[in-house]
């Protein structure tokens with residue numbers, strides 16, 4: 001708390017932070033300076049796939065620390081190559097580009113789409129209402145939420161907006177001048193809404209009819225979060241390219257855009273670049289993370305634990321049917337939409353020792369570390385139930 005007060009003097013105030021002075025994290029728990037412990041179902045906003053202090057990540061970082069911290073992309077290091085190979089093996093894609101963040105991965109894809117579109121006389125991009133693709137100006141242009149865009153217009157031109165899962169509106173908007181559709185298979189920041197099978201079918205039809213690119217933002221849904229390595233493996237559409245970040249670096253800043261053959265040789269030397277992207281330390285942590293998460297048994301466990309978390313959220317929903325309006329999500333990316341003040345619920349849950357946040361205004365978002373145990377899911381359920389009892393009974 002003292003930190004927060006002092007911080008107000010120095011930081012531009014764009015964050016609503018939890019009132020806690022964190023000392024350390026361990027597994028699925030955060031500890032404050034007084035030793036109070038919190039069950040963390042926010043996990044660095046769906047980043048800490050293997051939780052805090054995972055031994056595989058620690059030893060990978062230590063090993064790289066003794067070699068070098070940063071080389072720049074004038075050099076290629078084995079650790080970067082190993083991670084790139086692994087990601088290409090795990091996907092149907094052909095080549096990738098490493099970035100520092102999610103928004104930078106989206107920016108790269110926007111450039112790929114623009115170049116491809118210019119070559120094919122296609123200038124329009126379709127994005128869905130409620131989407132979130134990042135905060136840099138290109139990514140913000142396809143982030144269709146008034147609260148994020150309103151102060152920064154004009155943004156990129158030629159972005160066409162389609163209401164979420166509205167097939168009819170999509171079919172009226174897409175045409176031969178459409179270069180690409182950007183979508184999150186399940187919205188993260190927008191409130192854990194899955195794209196419907198009808199919408200996926202419509203996107204696939206449009207791709208066949210008009211030769212458009214389908215670009216999946218897997219920044220939140222990827223790296224095991226939904227029970228497959230990437231969420232598109234569970235959908236009707238194999239995209240032409242994806243953006244990935246968050247869990248990819250195991251807690252260090254790392255993202256990538258990964259594309260299929262159609263797009264893999266489009267950018268010429270010097271047309272794109274980054275100083276830090278694919279930093280060897282981040283790649284070491286990333287490789288350790290991906291090696292664990294990509295195991296079949298690990299992903300199977302995520303599915304099972306995700307189903308268990310869902311069943312516990314349904315228990316809350318039946319007991320408090322006056323409060324909960326919907327349970328949504330897949331794997332360990334779940335949302336509980338409420339009719340009451342979501343912020344109040346989040347703050348009370350924090351007092352009970354459970355951390356999560358709010359997405360889409362009225363949805364409690366649960367994205368625990370993928371290593372969460374059944375007992376820890378039970379503990380989260382108990383804390384959430386106590387929160388609801390305290391507030392609503």
Ligand SMILES: Cc1ncc(COP(=O)(O)O)c(C=O)c1O
Nearest residue numbers: 101102103132133134188219220
């Ligand atoms: C789906 C999605 N896309 C893009 C981003 C932006 O990623 P970053 O914050 O790493 O720039 C986020 C971050 O929350 C996200 O959830």
